[in-house]
Amino acid sequence: xxxxxxxxxxxxxxxxxxxxxxxxxxxxxxxxxxxxxxxxxxxxxxxxxxxxxxxxxxxxxxxxxxxxxxxxxxxxxxxxxxxxxxxxxxxxxxxxxxxxxxxxxxxxxxxxxxxxxxxxxxxxxxxxxxxxxxxxxxxxxxxxxxxxxxxxxxxxxxxxxxxxxxxxxxxxxxxxxxxxxxxxxxxxxxxxxxxxxxxxxxxxxxxxxxxxxxxxxxxxxxxxxxxxxxxxxxxxxxxxxxxxxxxxxxxxxxxxxxxxxxxxxxxxxxxxxxxxxxxxxxxxxxxxxxxxxxxxxxxxxxxxxxxxxxxxxxxxxxxxxxxxxxxxxxxxxxxxxxxxxxxxxxxxxxxxxxxxxxxxxxxxxxxxxxxxxxxxxxxxxxxxxxxxxxxxxxxxxxxxxxxxxxxxxxxxxxxxxxxxxxxxxxxxxxxxxxxxxxxxxxxxxxxxxxxxxxxxxxxxxxxxxxxxxxxxxx
Numbered sequence: 001x002x003x004x005x006x007x008x009x010x011x012x013x014x015x016x017x018x019x020x021x022x023x024x025x026x027x028x029x030x031x032x033x034x035x036x037x038x039x040x041x042x043x044x045x046x047x048x049x050x051x052x053x054x055x056x057x058x059x060x061x062x063x064x065x066x067x068x069x070x071x072x073x074x075x076x077x078x079x080x081x082x083x084x085x086x087x088x089x090x091x092x093x094x095x096x097x098x099x100x101x102x103x104x105x106x107x108x109x110x111x112x113x114x115x116x117x118x119x120x121x122x123x124x125x126x127x128x129x130x131x132x133x134x135x136x137x138x139x140x141x142x143x144x145x146x147x148x149x150x151x152x153x154x155x156x157x158x159x160x161x162x163x164x165x166x167x168x169x170x171x172x173x174x175x176x177x178x179x180x181x182x183x184x185x186x187x188x189x190x191x192x193x194x195x196x197x198x199x200x201x202x203x204x205x206x207x208x209x210x211x212x213x214x215x216x217x218x219x220x221x222x223x224x225x226x227x228x229x230x231x232x233x234x235x236x237x238x239x240x241x242x243x244x245x246x247x248x249x250x251x252x253x254x255x256x257x258x259x260x261x262x263x264x265x266x267x268x269x270x271x272x273x274x275x276x277x278x279x280x281x282x283x284x285x286x287x288x289x290x291x292x293x294x295x296x297x298x299x300x301x302x303x304x305x306x307x308x309x310x311x312x313x314x315x316x317x318x319x320x321x322x323x324x325x326x327x328x329x330x331x332x333x334x335x336x337x338x339x340x341x342x343x344x345x346x347x348x349x350x351x352x353x354x355x356x357x358x359x360x361x362x363x364x365x366x367x368x369x370x371x372x373x374x375x376x377x378x379x380x381x382x383x384x385x386x387x388x389x390x391x392x393x394x395x396x397x398x399x400x401x402x403x404x405x406x407x408x409x410x411x412x413x414x415x416x417x418x419x420x421x422x423x424x425x426x427x428x429x430x431x432x433x434x435x436x437x438x439x440x441x442x443x444x445x446x447x448x449x450x451x452x453x454x455x456x457x458x459x460x461x462x463x464x465x466x467x468x469x470x471x472x473x474x
Contacts, residue, residue, distance in 0.1 A: 001053070009053040010093075016057065017089065021072060024449075025456065029075045030428040033067045074449040074456035075430040075463075080246075080274040081304045081379075081404075081448040087366040088308035091359025101352040103345035108355070112342060115144055115357035118364065122301070122313055125369055126279040129292045132315040134342070142315040143322075143347040144356045148273035149194035150349060151298035151314040152240060154322065156185060156202045157349075159238040159267030159295075161325035167235065184229050185238035188217035188252055190245040192271065204238065213438070215248050215400075217241065219256025226264055238267045243288055244275025247435040247444070249402035251275070251287050258293025268294040273312075275403050277304035278380075281373050304379070304404070305372060306450065307363050311356050322347045379404045379447040382457055386445055389461045395468060399437050404447040407437060410468070414441035423467040430460045 001009070041063055071082045102111030116134045119142030123133045134141040145151045160183060167179045180203070187195045189208045199206030207229075209221050226236045239261050241252040254270065261268040270291065276299025278284040291297060298314040301307035316322060323346040345351050367375070383404045390396045390408045399407045409417040421434055421443055432443050445460075 005053065009057075012053075012057060016060070018086075021084070021086075021451070024070050024073045025075060025451070027065075027070055027073065028428040029070050029073045029431045030425065031067050031069060032428060038063060038067060069431070072449050072451075073431075074452035075460060076448050077445045077460060078431045078433040078448070080446055081450075082309055083302050083304065083306050083450070084308055085306040085363060085367070085450060087362040088306060088359045091362035092308050095355040095358050098355055098358075100355055102355060103351050103353055104343040111353075111355045111357065112344060114355075114361055115344065116141070116342065118357045118360045119143065119313060119315070121364055122360065123315055125364075125372075126276065126299075127282070127285050127288075128297065128315060131292075131317055132297065139318045139320050140316055141319045141342060142313060143342070143344055144353075144360070145298070145312040145314050145348060146310045147194075147312050148192070148271055148298050148300055149197065151296070151312055152195055152269060152271060153198040153201055154314070154326075154348060155240075155267065155269040155296045155298075155316075156198050156204060156238050158316075158321040158325045159185075159269075160202060160204060162267065162321050163235060163237040165324070179235065182233060182235045183237045184234045185240070186222060186225060186236065187240040188215075188242055188245070190215050190217075190247055190250055191240055191242050192246045192273070195240045195242075195271065198240075211250070211252075215245055215250025215437075217252040217257065219253060219260045222257055223260045226260065226266070236264060236266050238269065240269050240271055241294070243270060243272035244403065246274075248400040248407055248437060249275055249405040250400070251402075253290075254288060254294070255290030258290040261295075262293055267296070270294045270297040272297065272299040274300065274303045277301065277372075278376055278403055280305070280369065281376055301360060301363070304376065305363070306367060306375060307360050311360055313360075319347065375450070379452070382447045382452055382454065383445075385454060386447075386457050386461065389457070393465070399440060399442050406445045407435065407442040408445065409440060409442045417441050417443060420464075420467055424464060427463070427467070430463050432464075 070076060072084045100108035100111055102108040120133050120135045123142055130136045131138045131140045145154065163183065164176055164179050167174055168176065183204045184207060185199055185204045186207045186209055188211045190211050196206050207225060209217055209225055211217050222239065229236055239257060241254050241257050243251050243254065258268055279288055296314060296316045298312060300312045302309040302311045327346050344353060380403055383401065383406050387398055387401045387406045390398050390406065395411060396408055397411055399409060410420055418441055421432065424430060424432060432445055434441060435444055
C-alpha cells in the first residue's frame with residue numbers, strides 16, 4: 001500500500017468510524033453469535049496475494065460487526081465506561097503513524113517530554129499534592145501505564161523491593177529469600193480482581209479485609225490485621241485502597257488507612273480507576289481526603305475521561321523506588337542525557353511503550369478542563385435521573401447510587417432479580433451485569449457511553465420494566 005492508497009483507505013475508515021459512532025445506538029448492544037462463528041466464515045489460510053482495501057472494508061460489516069459488543073453504545077450499562085472520543089481517536093492515529101518506542105528520552109524526546117507535561121497538567125487538574133508531580137522539586141512524578149492492573153502490580157513490585165532493601169540493611173542475617181517469604185499485602189473485600197491478581201504475579205499474599213456497611217475499608221480493620229500478622233512474624237509491605245469500587249463505586253477511608261500505613265511504613269497505593277476522573281470537579285475532591293498520605297495514585301483516563309484505551313495515569317511520591325525495582329541498564333539502552341529526564345522504561349514492566357501522551361494531550365486541549373467537567377457532571381446527572389425512575393416504581397429498590405453507577409433490584413428474593421437480569425440480557429437491547437451487596441443480588445446500571453442522553457436512559461428503563469412480568473414480583 002502506497003501513500004495515495006493509504007490516504008484513500010484512511011479517509012474511508014474515518015468516515016466509517018464516524019458513521020459507526022453516530023449510529024451505534026441503532027444496533028443491539030450484545031451480538032447474536034456463538035463461539036466459533038468467525039472461523040466458519042473465514043478462509044483457513046491467509047491470502048497468497050494481497051487484496052483490495054475496499055474488499056477488506058466490506059468484510060468489516062460482513063464478518064466483524066456481527067461479533068462486536070458495542071461498548072460505545074448508550075445502551076451499554078455494564079462494567080464501567082471505556083472512553084472513546086474523536087480527539088482521542090485522532091491522537092491514537094498519530095501515535096500509530098509516528099510508531100516510536102519511547103522507552104528512553106533518546107528514543108524519542110517528544111514522547112517522554114509530552115508525557116511529563118501532560119501528566120503534570122492532569123495531576124493539577126485532579127488537585128493532586130505537588131509532590132506527586134514531575135514539576136515538583138522532589139523525586140515524585142507521573143507515568144502512563146497501560147491499565148490500573150499494571151499500576152497496582154508496579155506499585156506492589158516497587159514496595160516489595162523497598163522492603164527487601166530496608167530489611168537487608170537492618171537485619172543482615174536475613175536472606176532475600178527469608179524476607180520475601182514473609183511479605184504480606186492488604187486490600188478490601190470490595191477491591192477489583194486485578195488487585196488479587198497483582199498479589200499472585202508478585203508472589204505476595206493479598207489479604208482481603210472486610211469492608212463496613214457502606215463498602216468502605218476502615219483504618220481500625222487494617223491496623224488490627226497488620227498487628228496480628230506482625231505478631232505472627234510476617235512483614236506487611238503494601239496496601240491497596242480503592243476510591244470507587246467495581247461493585248458499587250464505594251470509597252475506602254483513605255485518611256484512616258493513610259495514617260496506619262504511615263505509622264507502619266507500609267506502601268499505600270490508591271486505585272481510583274473509574275471514579276478518579278470525577279476529581280477534576282472540585283466538589284468531589286473530598287472523596288480523596290488523605291491522598292497526601294499515599295505513596296502512589298492511579299486512575300484511568302480511558303474509563304471516564306474521554307481518552308481511548310489504553311491510558312492509565314499513575315503518580316508516585318518517590319520514583320526512585322520504581323527505578324530501583326525495574327532498572328536493567330544494558331549498554332544499548334544507555335545514552336548521554338541520562339538523568340536529565342525520566343527514562344520511562346524504569347517506571348514500568350515492559351521495555352517498549354507507545355506515544356500514549358498524544359491522545360491524552362489532544363483530549364485535554366480540545367475538550368479543556370471545563371469540557372471534561374461538563375461531561376462528568378452530565379453523566380452523574382443521568383445516573384441520578386435513572387435512580388429517580390427506579391425509586392418511582394414500588395416494585396424496585398435502589399441499593400446504592402454513587403457517581404455514574406446505580407445498583408438496584410426487584411423487591412423480594414434474589415431469584416426474582418436474577419430472572420429479570422437473564423431476560424434483559426437475552427433480549428440484547430441493553431447490557432447490564434450483577435453484583436452482590438450484603439447478600440442481596442443486584443443489577444449494576446452504569447452510565448458508560450459518551451453520547452448517552454436522557455432519552456437513552458428512558459429507553460433503557462422502559463426496556464428493563466418491559467421484562468417484569470407478574471410472576472417476577474411478590
